[in-house]
Amino acid sequence: MSTLDTSAVQPARSTADLRRSCWRVRHHIIDMIYAGGSGHPGGSLSCTEILTTLYMSILRVDPAHPDWPDRDRFVLSKGHASPALYAVLAERGFIPLDWLPTFNRNGSRLQKHLDMHLVPGAEASTGSLGQGISMAVGMALAAKVDRSQRRVYVILGDGECQEGQVWEAAMAAAQQQLDNLIVYLDYNRLQTDGSVDDISSLEPIDERWRGSRWHVQHIDGHSIEQIMEATAVAQATLGQPHIVICDTVKGKGVSFMENRYEWHAQSLNEQTYGQAKRDLAAVEEAL
């Protein structure tokens, strides 16, 4: 079993700590989308564990030096999950927590789809699906040119995999043997108009990526331990880019959102906000 080197992030966090961070992040997501009047709650909640674990345990980044040239890069290719990224960047210290309530407001640095020049720690202005992963390929190539050990991490959406450009990127990454590229697929199986399988299925998903010459792992995307274990295995495996297919629940943590595609992009009202907060608090208490 591979052990993840978490020394990049100090102080090192325990799994219990990380779990608590995840639920704080979920609170931030719900608060932001309620205050901002709109946003993408379902897909932000589904990738919370992946994003939190990345920023709290895995990424070699320094909030005090967001432009450190040899830092790891993270690209949120499913750019609509920006509330999750903002929440995690705030928890990690890249941006102040008091920016979060400005989400989606006129003149805010925290726009609905993130602008890399407005947010310290953001590496790409994503929102147009299928493009972030291409940028990540470019960043990974740059690291190879520089003979650097830095890595590039990506969160990809499942609906997003319907874009042809994703497969161009997959082919290029395999061809160039970008083993410094680690992609997490947020496989919540739902998109805007319904289920992925009903609209344009990605199955058999493991074989599709394996056939594209990627190193494939398939895990529970809400298990911090499995995320860390899979990342360690990916980091130790050379010669191929890596995908970690993460089984997730869209809207995870909020009872009326879980597995409901309608909550891909929706605003919250007083009632739904209140219920969501109670749901999250109940889980937090149990931790």
Place this chain on the structure above:
Amino acid sequence: MADTQKAVATREAYGEVLVELGRENPSIVVLEADISKSTRTAAFAKAFPDRFFNFGVAEQNMMGAAAGLATTGKIPFVSTYAVFASMRACEQIRTFICYSHLNVKIAVSHGGLNPANDGVTHQATEDLGIMTTIPGLAVMMPADYYATKALVRAAVGWHGPVYLRFTRDPVPIIYNPDDEFAIGQAKLVRRGQDVTLVTLGDMLHTTLAAADALAHQGFSADVIDMHTVKPLDAGALLASAARTRRVVTIEDHQIHGGLGGAVAEALSENLPTPLRRIGLRDTFAESGQFGELLHKYQMDAESIVSAALSLAG
């Protein structure tokens, strides 16, 4: 005066200067979509294999990867044909390169009708219009071998994304090795008083031929090489138009968007002036020999002369 007997495709000049620049600047990387022999990036690939990436027939990912490379401080030159860059990868240029103002140099061959017998699928006749509409993108087409080397060098020093359009086929050498070029600064190649002929790229030669023909009819022309469509050198345009009071634009492109559009916009807002636009008149062309295409689609020297004379009186 320059050796006008010699003609060289501007894509050749691009291939050469890219190798020179690669030697001078270790940050330069080159991205290609399977046609390096044609775009002439093959020479760079041979000289600097560690800095050359062939993405195969996959322009959208290539453009996105260029954006990613630019975020790390590299200076990516991305090459393919103008049709594919400007249209297949249009959104990638707009949203990933230009919206974030990333330092990518889009350097593409086969601009205009110049690819001739390759036919409509390979003729880029809308690209200048499309690219000019994207905020923050500098758009240019050098007229000859020396202009190309100078403007590609200028593009390296330019802070931000650039679209450079080259020819497939040889174009006459018009400039000298020590002629200086700056992005956004037009060159007044000939001075006259009766009409302003504004052109760029492979049409400079044809425009000069038209100016000669006009001169024989006692009608003298300012010839402006507006190699940069955006940022347009409105100062040079208006100074000339103020004297001649007649403007003809000539480009290897549709009359919509592109140079004709940019000049019409600048004139209408600042100095309304009678204008004729030479280019494809809202039509696709066809496969054919370049000179014959220019004639058939009323873009040859004769057509320019007629347009200029139609403004007389």
